[in-house]
Amino acid sequence: MTRRRTMTALTAGAVALLATGCGSDDPVNHPWRPGGAPAATEEPATAPVTEGLAGTLAGAGASSQESAMQAWVAGFQQANPDVTIAYDPVGSGGGRTQFTEGGIAFAGTDAPLDEAELAAARERCAPGDVAELPLYVAPIAVVFNLEGIESLDMSPATVAGIFDGAITQWDDPAIAAENPDVELPDQRITPVNRSDESGTTENFTEYLHATAPEAWPHEPSGDWPVSGGQSAQGTSGVVQTVTDGTGTITYADASKAGALGTVNLRVGDAYVPYSPEAAAAVVDVSPRVEGRGEASFVVELDRTTAEAGTYPLVLVSYMLACTAYDDAATAELVSAFLGYVASEAGQETAATSAGSAPISERLREQVQPVLESVG
Structure with a gap:
């Protein structure tokens, strides 16, 4: 052939x-x-x-x-x-x-x-x-650079508020309420997004749109929809920008998280850290999209699942x-x-x-x- x-x-x-x-x-x-x-x-x-x-x-x-x-x-x-x-x-x-x-x-x-x-x-x-x-x-990690803080708990609405510019300080009441045992700094948040068209961006915005539509009114897109933040080319670029800064936060393939702080996402009544196992659990419960051809295995990810042990901010x-x-x-x-x-x-x-x-x-x-x- x-x-x-x-x-x-x-x-x-x-x-x-x-x-x-x-x-x-x-x-x-x-x-x-x-x-x-x-x-x-x-x-x-x-x-x-x-x-x-x-x-x-x-x-x-x-x-x-x-x-x-x-x-x-x-x-x-x-x-x-x-x-x-x-x-x-x-x-x-x-x-x-x-x-x-x-x-x-x-x-x-x-x-x-x-x-x-x-x-x-x-x-x-x-x-x-x-x-x-x-x-x-693989899971997409929300990673940040704050001295002395290794992890934070956040709901989808909090993550959406940060990246849409509604939450601008690390000690904002929304973040503090979910992290009562963490001493948050009075420091400005600097979101960092991909400057290039990116499937990671499309997956991230799809997750925010599905799980926090009121806080994230933008349609899913591979092009970043919000102006005013910092941007960088590629996965390595955004991670390096966050690493070099302070008070910075971005989204990236978890393989590049390195020593940066990471966000545990609220799923149902629990906060779930990213892991391969939790990412795979979401894919296993997601159906295949039909009508694209016999050689196509595109899946419809269930971003809004509340099933225990799943991490819905996943990249396929x-x-x-x-x-x-x-x-x-x-x-x-x-x-x-x-x-x-x-x-x-x-x-x-x-x-x-x-x-x-x-x-x-x-x-x-x-x-x-x-x-x-x-x-």
């Missing part, structure tokens, strides 16, 4: 990354993995060896996947030394654009393709189908691929690499290196036949 349009030449950014994979040296510290460690130092789980597999594969997209992707690439290339894989963490919007335009073989995105993008992707992948595979599941990041490519070598590489990402070994690698939640065996059994059919 062939695809109607041949993949265009690699972008300059992808070419520059061919030798290094993701190229991130950000430290990754996880509360559930004491001590933390840079992703690059982790020993990846064994990837399968495919006899005779060789060539170059380029992808781009979600910066949230950067730590996991670095480990996936390292593990896969170690097992298949004649393969070079590049992933440019330009952000979800950039990845979707490059994928639909045919500039890359696969993409990562923290938000599903919208109607127009899905139509463009279907045209790009014809006569094959568009695969949307939820292979990276998708791998985009075609089930058919003009070039047989590209098809073989996509099938092999994403097959490893979806495998138990690949998910273990991401969990160890990036703190993500491994997908369920049920989901793996559904997506593996799609990847095996790529040709």
